[in-house]
Amino acid sequence: MKENEIAFLVDKSKHIRRLTIDSIGKLGVGHVGGCLSIVEALVVLYYKEMNINPQKPDMAGRDRFVMSKGHAGPALYAVLADKGYFEACLLDTLNRPETTLPSHCDMIRTKGIDMTAGSLGQGFSCAVGMAKGSKIKGDNSRIYTVVGDGESQEGQIWEAAMFAAQQKLNNLIGFTDYNKFQLDGGISEIVGLEPLDMKWKAFGWDVIVVQDGHDVKEIAEAIGKARQSEAKPTMIILNTIKGKGVSFAEAAGVTNHNMPVTEEQRIQALKELA
Amino acid sequence: MYENVEMRQVFSNELGKIMERDERVVCIDADLARAQGTLGLRQQFPDRAFDVGVAEQNMASVAAGLAAYGFIPFIGSFTPFATRRICDQVAISITYAKRNVKIVGLDPGISAELNGGTHMSMEDIGVMRSIPGMVIFEPVDCMQLVKAMPEIVRYDGPIYIRLFRKAVPAIFHEDYQFDLFKADLIKAGTDVSIFASGIMVSQAVSACEILRGKGINAELINIHTIKPIDRKAVIESARKTGAVVTCENHNIIGGLNSAVCEILAEDFPVHVKAVGVKDHFGEVAKIDYLLAKYKMTPGDIVDAAVECINRKTRGQSGFCSSSEPSSNH
Ligand SMILES: Cc1ncc(C[n+]2csc(CCOP(=O)(O)OP(=O)(O)O)c2C)c(N)n1
Numbered sequence: 079m080k081e082n083e084i085a086f087l088v089d090k091s092k093h094i095r096r097l098t099i100d101s102i103g104k105l106g107v108g109h110v111g112g113c114l115s116i117v118e119a120l121v122v123l124y125y126k127e128m129n130i131n132p133q134k135p136d137m138a139g140r141d142r143f144v145m146s147k148g149h150a151g152p153a154l155y156a157v158l159a160d161k162g163y164f165e166a167c168l169l170d171t172l173n174r175p176e177t178t179l180p181s182h183c184d185m186i187r188t189k190g191i192d193m194t195a196g197s198l199g200q201g202f203s204c205a206v207g208m209a210k211g212s213k214i215k216g217d218n219s220r221i222y223t224v225v226g227d228g229e230s231q232e233g234q235i236w237e238a239a240m241f242a243a244q245q246k247l248n249n250l251i252g253f254t255d256y257n258k259f260q261l262d263g264g265i266s267e268i269v270g271l272e273p274l275d276m277k278w279k280a281f282g283w284d285v286i287v288v289q290d291g292h293d294v295k296e297i298a299e300a301i302g303k304a305r306q307s308e309a310k311p312t313m314i315i316l317n318t319i320k321g322k323g324v325s326f327a328e329a330a331g332v333t334n335h336n337m338p339v340t341e342e343q344r345i346q347a348l349k350e351l352a
Numbered sequence: 353m354y355e356n357v358e359m360r361q362v363f364s365n366e367l368g369k370i371m372e373r374d375e376r377v378v379c380i381d382a383d384l385a386r387a388q389g390t391l392g393l394r395q396q397f398p399d400r401a402f403d404v405g406v407a408e409q410n411m412a413s414v415a416a417g418l419a420a421y422g423f424i425p426f427i428g429s430f431t432p433f434a435t436r437r438i439c440d441q442v443a444i445s446i447t448y449a450k451r452n453v454k455i456v457g458l459d460p461g462i463s464a465e466l467n468g469g470t471h472m473s474m475e476d477i478g479v480m481r482s483i484p485g486m487v488i489f490e491p492v493d494c495m496q497l498v499k500a501m502p503e504i505v506r507y508d509g510p511i512y513i514r515l516f517r518k519a520v521p522a523i524f525h526e527d528y529q530f531d532l533f534k535a536d537l538i539k540a541g542t543d544v545s546i547f548a549s550g551i552m553v554s555q556a557v558s559a560c561e562i563l564r565g566k567g568i569n570a571e572l573i574n575i576h577t578i579k580p581i582d583r584k585a586v587i588e589s590a591r592k593t594g595a596v597v598t599c600e601n602h603n604i605i606g607g608l609n610s611a612v613c614e615i616l617a618e619d620f621p622v623h624v625k626a627v628g629v630k631d632h633f634g635e636v637a638k639i640d641y642l643l644a645k646y647k648m649t650p651g652d653i654v655d656a657a658v659e660c661i662n663r664k665t666r667g668q669s670g671f672c673s674s675s676e677p678s679s680n681h
């Protein structure tokens with residue numbers, strides 16, 4: 079990857095964080111932590127990897143993305159707005175009455191959203207269904223999806239994992255946003271996932287562990303490798319930081335899952351990300 | 353006494369007191385203990401208060417296993433995940449197997465507010481009501497919840513507790529006598545019966561005030577237990593007034609309206625108007641906005657009551673003449 083491409087993606091990540099915290103901050107509350115931890119993965123996908131066209135959001139054979147941890151909608155909306163799926167000013171309607179941008183991803187309301195989510199565990203199965211659909215059609219599209227580490231405690235994730243492996247869905251690339259926290263506490267103190275890479279391997283997936291899930295280069299290389307897989311779906315485990323890039327959110331730790339954001343915090347965050 | 357106290361706070365306080373004196377009671381969360389207010393119980397009861405992670409189906413059957421081992425588990429999640437997500441586990445592991453598990457659903461109906469459509473259960477009562485042996489209880493205020501908690505534990509069988517988590521206006525005082533299977537007469541009246549539950553009770557209280565101004569004497573009954581519903585209270589009130597309005601924070605299909613109509617259709621047919629969610633999903637917005645949008649305000653209850661009374665006095669009956677078919681649904 080060229081230096082200027084890396085710089086572009088790094089810069090873009092900062093911008094997406096800015097848009098995300100700005101829209102949540104203007105509302106005053108939201109899923110700050112899990113939005114900020116997944117920004118780099120979204121940026122690498124939408125600005126480098128995915129075969130998409132914002133002018134033709136329904137283009138046949140396009141790549142798809144499913145935000146299975148649907149509460150990270152606001153981060154994805156920031157990306158979609160920046161890509162031109164809809165006007166950036168709509169971000170200010172986040173989670174307000176009659177909005178097209180509800181807290182959880184909604185394919186009926188929002189242009190560019192490929193699948194509805196919000197009930198944890200389901201989006202991942204939907205992504206598997208899409209990957210199977212693409213195989214049946216033979217349209218060579220790729221399906222990308224993000225699951226939370228807390229979400230990975232749902233049995234449905236592992237039902238889908240087995241099925242995807244059985245079907246040899248090598249067009250499916252999953253990401254685990256391994257930010258080590260869920261709503262009630264640290265993953266390891268609630269219901270631990272370790273060894274997570276071995277679990278996915280044992281379920282028949284290729285696994286790539288990205289040591290720094292905020293390193294765009296490392297993420298892009300992982301996706302490049304995943305695309306080479308001949309017969310297996312790939313899970314890319316991203317070691318991330320919940321609330322990454324905004325000091326008040328990072329400092330809030332476990333309470334940053336769904337947190338209030340004051341006007342001062344919003345402005346402070348925008349300064350940090352300038 | 354319980355003004356400005358959150359229902360979840362009262363719930364976890366009472367559960368803590370019960371766990372202190374009854375070692376059979378356990379508290380299981382599925383990564384929503386912070387939302388439910390039950391996180392603190394883990395310090396006090398490290399063995400009996402725990403988290404299964406984001407795994408509601410597992411939670412339900414684990415609870416049934418504990419119940420088969422002599423425990424009385426309380427499990428909890430947001431209403432959609434405490435009902436429709438775990439419907440089969442509730443049906444088989446819990447009710448079919450007759451296991452004594454108490455299920456708490458948080459943020460019923462439109463009260464999920466900013467979590468939006470995916471988190472708004474308009475069907476949770478319908479789901480639970482059609483499972484044989486399930487009791488469904490929706491406390492109207494903190495006092496009622498406090499009085500109910502020991503009864504819920506004493507009752508030997510599954511109960512679904514539909515719990516609004518924030519503060520609500522007080523309806524009952526210290527001297528309130530609670531009976532899990534008896535509806536509460538909030539206000540006696542003669543012209544129309546209003547059956548309400550949950551957050552719709554305080555809307556109905558305001559509606560009764562407006563109706564009084566119009567010279568209409570409404571009777572208001574709080575249906576805190578929707579299943580088994582207090583059949584006698586419903587029929588007696590309908591017999592007295594001859595006109596019925598139901599008010600619920602739920603789809604009008606499958607919930608309180610259905611429960612009331614099932615009884616009246618069989619035993620004492622009268623006009624019934626439904627105030628509630630008219631068979632659609634929810635969306636992000638605050639409660640007040642959605643109450644207005646979905647026509648669930650005191651004004652809407654008044655309109656329904658007036659229409660019902662008019663039909664009664666005109667002698668139009670849906671069962672005798674079809675000149676004005678009811679358009680509830
Ligand atoms: C089926 C289901 N159960 C519970 C919830 C409530 N909930 C929303 S987010 C969350 C925690 C998720 O943790 P994680 O997957 O780690 O997300 P992240 O840390 O990325 O925000 C919970 C329990 C839900 N949305 N869906």
Ligand SMILES: [Mg+2]
Binds near residue numbers: 258
């Ligand atoms: Mg997490």
